[in-house]
Amino acid sequence: MASLPLTSVVILGGTGQQGRGLAQRFARVGLRVIVGSRDPDKARAVIAGWPGGGQPIDVASNTEAAAQSDLVVIAVPFASVDALLAEVAGRFTEGAVAIDLTVPVTFNAGKMAMLEVAEGSASEHIRARVPARVGLAAAFKTIPAHLLSELDTPLDCDEFVCGDTDEARARTVALVQLLPGLRAVDVGPLSRARSIEGMTALAIAINRRHKIHDARFRIVGL
């Protein structure tokens, strides 16, 4: 629920392109951040090289990390989601909310393509692999990693949130809005992830066509 205090967040794959900016930005707004990794020692070494500021960032194996907060961001490549969830799904706490930011795009010889996902979207694919007691939301799919990692640059955009329960959406909206310059736009049920993931592909295409790096979205009239 939106009124529940947000005190901590787990980021599985938090050393990666997308996860690292989120991890550092959440630590800077005062959350306890736990980064999950396949190799915690390597992850600790990576994080030691980050500029710091805010709360210290903890590291654990993915399996251990998944149980350490009731908000768990899934920030690994889509191709590795099945293996990750087979390992960690049983570890989510009762009432936890998982937040999916994966996008099923592939890059072959520089050419981008969307993968066909039988369930309709990466988020719905993940829904089928996470226990029913865990709420699932999607967020942080359209914001570019490059921008998230420029910690002092205002994000200055909207971030779409969809999810399968009111609580999952509300808690994710609250998490998004902790980050200065980011406005959460609740777009409804989890199936809207199909559109959001398509918009990420559109942003990548805009970046390429216009030789920029930070294309993102702002809804007018809202």
Ligand SMILES: NC(=O)c1ccc[n+]([C@@H]2O[C@H](COP(=O)([O-])OP(=O)(O)OC[C@H]3O[C@@H](n4cnc5c(N)ncnc54)[C@H](OP(=O)(O)O)[C@@H]3O)[C@@H](O)[C@H]2O)c1
């Ligand atoms: N990059 C962007 O601009 C962007 C924007 C929006 C959404 N996304 C989405 O965010 C997700 C992560 O993208 P990314 O660019 O951050 O990916 P990435 O840097 O390649 O990987 C993220 C982390 O996932 C873990 N990982 C990598 N391969 C794995 C495997 N085979 N099995 C388990 N874990 C693995 C690694 O952490 P450890 O080595 O510590 O385990 C890695 O640091 C993707 O689904 C992507 O679609 C990315």
